Amino acid sequence: MFLIGENLRGGYGGADILNDCTIGVDQGEIAVIVGPNGAGKSTAMKAMLGMLDLSAGQVSLNGKDITTLSPQARVAEGIAFVPQTNNVFVSMTVEENLEMGAFLRRDDIAATRDMVFELFPILKEKRRQPAGELSGGQRQQVAVGRALMTSPSVLMLDEPTAGVSPIVMDELFDRILEVRAAGVAILMVEQNARQALNIADRGYVLVTGENRFTDTGEALLANPDVRRSFIGG
Amino acid sequence: MNNALRATLAFSFMALALVGVGLYQSWALSLTILNLCIISSVMALGVNIQWGYAGLFNIGIMGFAALGGAAAMLVSTPPVANAWAAGGWNILFSAVGLIATIIVATLVYKNIPKGRLRSLAMIVVLVTGYLCTRYFFDPAVSAIESTDSAKTGFLGGLGLPIILSWPVGGLFAAGAAWVIGKVVLGLRSDYLAIATLGISEIVVAMLKNEDWLTRGVKNVNGLPRPVPYELQLQQSEWFTGLVEKLYANSLAGLEGAARSTVLKDALIEASSIFVKLCYAGLFATVLLIILTLCVLALNSPWGRMMRAIRDNETAAEAMGKDVTGRHLQVFILGSAICGIAGAMLTTLDGQLTPTSYIPLRFTFLIWVMVIVGGSGNNLGSILGGFLIWFVWTEAEPAGTWLMTFLTNWMPEGNAVKDHLIQGAQHMRLFLMGFILLLVMRFAPRGILPERHAH
Amino acid sequence: MPETVDMLNALVLFTNFVLIPGVTYGSQLALGALGVTLIYAVLRFSNFAHGDIMAFGTMITILVTWWLQSVGVSLGPLPTALLALPFGIAATVLLCLFIDRYVYRYYRSQKSRPVTFVMASLGVMFMVNGLVRFIIGADDQRFFDGERFIIKAREFKKMTGLNEGLAIKTTQGLTVVIALVLVVFVFWFLQRTRSGKAMRAYSDNEDLSLLSGIDPDKVVRTTWIMAAALTAIAGVLYGLDKSFKPFTYFQLLLPIFAAAIVGGIGQPVGAIVGGYVIAFSEMIVTYPYKKFWNYLAPDEWQTSSLLQLLSTEYKFAVSFMILVIVLLVRPTGIFKGKVY
Structure with missing residues (x-):
């Protein structure tokens, strides 16, 4: 697979939160991590980003071992990350937020920016407004837009729909599908398991830091065990 | 090494150092240093309560000490009858x-709902109040200050025993702390720092400029003492008898004029040491009382709550603790202790010298004491007070000596050489900063770390 | 109704003794507060060594000025110190980078609480203070040379026929011009350049700026360089205008911090507005209005009292009062600063 974390084990100093968990995603594909609270979903994503000390396992990107790289170095390798909260520069304008997303790029960013504006037209309209003045859904769009500005090969999203209304959520998922169409590998952690699995090519159900179920989104949605325990009917 | 052993070793070392000064320099100097060490320790204890128990960052220690100093003067000097006659009523x-x-303004603020009316009423009240106050104040000040200005020119004090001023100084400081605490506690920690820095500058500016109250830069000299005067002792029979006994060896075999010369020198030396010992006894008593109270408080439920708040303010707040209220308490208590120490210091000096209040000496040096000693540990603060004061006093002669030694090869009268030797005294500031940074970096918990694990 | 001439006299008086000194002092405070606020925004602590760093930069400038004067270099009507200023700036920048490397960087790597940084800055304050006093002594130093006035009071009187003179000192003119240029530069830098935007992003959201690939070390370095340059310039302008004394510079800490907080700490615009608010408050409250009043009031209302709200010795009290009022009414300052 394009990005893969294999047999990951680790935590924040105390007991291990991840216990031999494997997660991966290919280009042009959406992979979704779901599971109950405290299952280690976000932790797994942080492990892929290098924000966690691993005691075992390895992460590789396009065949290259990146286990020891710092988060910043991984960003430079083409991994973009949208945190769950505090994911925009509130005092900077929308346009500046996008510019900061492209900070590492030395080439012309106009094309990427136009692409982001095309994807999220509302941002073009509000380009001169500080991101802190936008609504929750719009901020989320800024956050995703900022991450896309590096022209990443992998986009990681930590619960992008937390706290937004169902309409905004559908809208956001539509946009994410468009991003997938551009050939980006997308890895998401989601609370709204049903909607997320609906658009997922690959789904991981994590429980206590290990893989419980791994399949296509469709298959997981059809699996009665998964439905009963994790989706609710 | 456990803490008890560390403390014993450290304090023995301090005692040795003081004895060393006594043997190689003079006992009078050693006792002078000891007295100031004790006063510094009291101040450090006050700061430690605020910082070590509650994490409050007070850099206005100078102001609280100065309030204590003012209290010493106001309590002990006799009232100046002429000045009171000239401007007393108007001052009142x-x-x-x-x-x-202030009362009317508070009432207006509380009773009128927020809006333009309130702002207008506040302005009217404040302006009228200001004008009325100035109307009486200005003539009073000029009348008082022109009353025999070379000798008095101020209202004087209450003429009470100076020891009384120690608690009074504490009260003054507590009052000021209450006002500042009400305003800035609950905001960012550095706001408290800046506010305390500001209030201390203002207090000292008032001492320097309100001549009718404090004589300003003309100083108030000759404050009455809580201990006997050297001259009294030298003339008293029991003291002469005591000195004759103590100096029996050097007096032995001497007769007439020779004997009385030696006896006179002995009397002068002994009386000075005796007076300093009296002070040391008084100060040590205060230190022990405050230390006992601090230790009791730290180990009481109140102290445990304070530490809980310090270690995790958010959690404590979530558990329903009134964090700002507790902080106000501890801030007032700590400041009061600094006020007491300030009054003690002025008592020791025997005069109120507003120009002597310098922040580097009164505020920041105390901080070095607390951090070096071990913040949160009362014994640590006392040790820090002793150690840092000792280094501070001895660094000046030591620095000058070192510089003289290092520049020995330069020709006499060389400008660079003179400059270096003269500037050596400033290097002790550098030394203090260096010590502070070193301790913070390599022994952040100080020489005697806080005992409680958390 | 007072006569027009008297009104003009009153106006000139006010301009000469309140307005012009206020603008000058305000500019000096603004530059100082800008330095404090930049450090605060990026490194997230109140740098109590600021006043003494200011003294350090000024001292180096003075020493170089003396050397230039001794070899006979001068700028004609302008003070020689302007030629020496770049050396002062360079030395201050080096000092700040050195301090950051050996003091603050460690606490950053430990993710220490802000108060630890503040405490460390006290240590730095002591050391720099001692160093400055050791090198140049604790006394007053004047290092101004060149033409003293742009407009002399006497010439102004002759020109206008008014009773009151209006004088503008060279140092006042210089202060305002340099401050203006610097402020424009700082804002251009923060708003338009890549490094400036990186600074703002880092200040706004440290974690996200790291995820965007912004190099924190570089941001910190840029911040120190800018703050050090601003500080040194503020110090030299203040020293040229008044005089240089290490203790006075230490005391400037209070109005500078008051300016930064009143404006909203961490906000560059706030620092500038705050600087002028503090300066004008000090001037207006401590100016004796006697002459001013006597020009405007009818004969029967003439007064011999000074009509001074507060004596000059208490100017620190003014910055403090403003600070307290702002903290009571609007703890975030005029332009919402960071209050957490």
């Missing part, structure tokens, strides 16, 4: 005016 009127203004 203006004081009444000031208090009335």
Whole structure:
């Protein structure tokens, strides 16, 4: 697979939160991590980003071992990350937020920016407004837009729909599908398991830091065990 | 090494150092240093309560100490009858005016709902109050200050025993702390720092400029003492008898004039040491009382709550603790202790010298004491007070000596050489900063770390 | 109704003794507060060594000025110190980078609480203070040379026929011009350049700026360089205008911090507005209005009292009062600063 974390084990100093968990995603594909609270979903994503000390396992990107790289170095390798909260520069304008997303790029960013504006037209309209003045859904769009500005090969999203209304959520998922169409590998952690699995090519159900179920989104949605325990009917 | 052993070793070392000064320099100097060490320790204890128990960052220690100093003067000097006759009534009127203004303003602020009306009413009240106060205040000040200005020119004090001023100094400081605490506690920690820095500058500016109250830069000299005067001792029979006994060896075999010369020198030396010992006894008593109270408080439920708040303010707040209220308490207590120490210091000096209040000496040096000693540990603060004061006093002669030694090869009268030797005294500031940074970096918990694990 | 001439006299008086000194002092405070606020925004602590760093930069400038004067270099009507200023700036920048490397960087790597940084800055304050006093002594130093006035009071009187003179000192003119240029530069830098935007992003959201690939070390370095340059310039302008004394510079800490907080700490615009608010408050409250009043009031209302709200010795009290009022009414300052 394009990005893969294999047999990951680790935590924040105390007991291990991840216990031999494997997660991966290919280009042009959406992979979704779901599971109950405290299952280690976000932790797994942080492990892929290098924000966690691993005691075992390895992460590789396009065949290259990146286990020891710092988060910043991984960003430079083409991994973009949208945190769950505090994911925009509130005092900077929308346009500046996008510019900061492209900070590492030395080439012309106009094309990427136009692409982001095309994807999220509302941002073009509000380009001169500080991101802190936008609504929750719009901020989320800024956050995703900022991450896309590096022209990443992998986009990681930590619960992008937390706290937004169902309409905004559908809208956001539509946009994410468009991003997938551009050939980006997308890895998401989601609370709204049903909607997320609906658009997922690959789904991981994590429980206590290990893989419980791994399949296509469709298959997981059809699996009665998964439905009963994790989706609710 | 456990803490008890560390403390014993450290304090023995301090005792040795003081004895060393006594043997190689003079006992009078050693006792002078000891007295200031004790006063510094009291101040450090006050700061430690605020910082070590509650994490409050007070850099206005100078102001609280100065308030204590003012209290010492105001309690002990006899009132100046002429000055009171000249401007006493007007001063009282203006004081009444000031208090009335504050009361009315508070009432207006509380009773009128927020809006333009309230702002307008506040302005009217404050302006009228200000004008009324000034109306009585200005003539009073000029009348008082022109009353025999070479000798007095101020209202004087209450003429009470100076020891009384120690608690009074504490009260003054507590009052000021209450006002500042009300305003800035609950905001960012550095706001408290800046506010305390500001209030301390203002207190000292008042001491320097309100001549009618404190004689300003003309100083108030000759404050009455809580201990005997050297001259009294030298003339008293029991003291002469005591000295004759103590100096029996050097007096032996001497007769007439020779004997009385030696006896006179002995009397002068002994009386000076005796007076300093009296002070040391008084100060040590205060230190022990405050230390006992601090230790009791730290181990009481109140102390445990304070530490809980310090270690995790958010959690404590979530558990329903009134964090700001507790902080106010501890801030007032710590400041009061600094006020007491300030009054003790002025008592020791025997004069109120407003120009002597320098922040580097009174505020920041105390901080070095607390951090080096071990913040949160009362014994640590006392040790820090002793150690840092000792280094501070001895660094000056040591620095000058070192510089003289290092520049020995330069020709006499060389400008660079003179400059280096003269500037050596400033290097002790550098040394203090260096010590502070070193301790913070390599022994952040100080020489005697806080005992409680958390 | 007072006569027009008297009104003009009153106006000139006010301009000469309140307005012009206020603008000058305000500019000096603004530059100082800008330095404090930049450090605060990026490194997230109140740098109590600021006043003494200011003294350090000024001292180096003075020493170089003396050397230039001794070899006979001068700028004609302008003070020689302007030629020496770049050396002062360079030395201050080096000092700040050195301090950051050996003091603050460690606490950053430990993710220490802000108060630890503040405490460390006290240690730095002591050391720099001692160093400055050791090198140049604790006394007053004047290092101004060149033409003293742009407009002399006497010439102004002759020109206008008014009773009151209006004088503008060279140092006042210089202060305002340099401050203006610097402020424009700082804002251009923060708003338009890549490094400036990186600074703002880092200040706004440290974690996200790291995820965007912004190099924190570089941001910190840029911040120190800018703050050090601003500080040194503020110090030299203040020293040229008044005089240089290490203790006075230490005391400037209070109005500078008051300016930064009143404006909203961490906000560059706030620092500038705050600087002028503090300066004008000090001037207006401590100016004796006697002459001013006597020009405007009818004969029967003439007064011999000074009509001074507060004596000059208490100017620190003014910055403090403003600070307290702002903290009571609007703890975030005029332009919402960071209050957490």
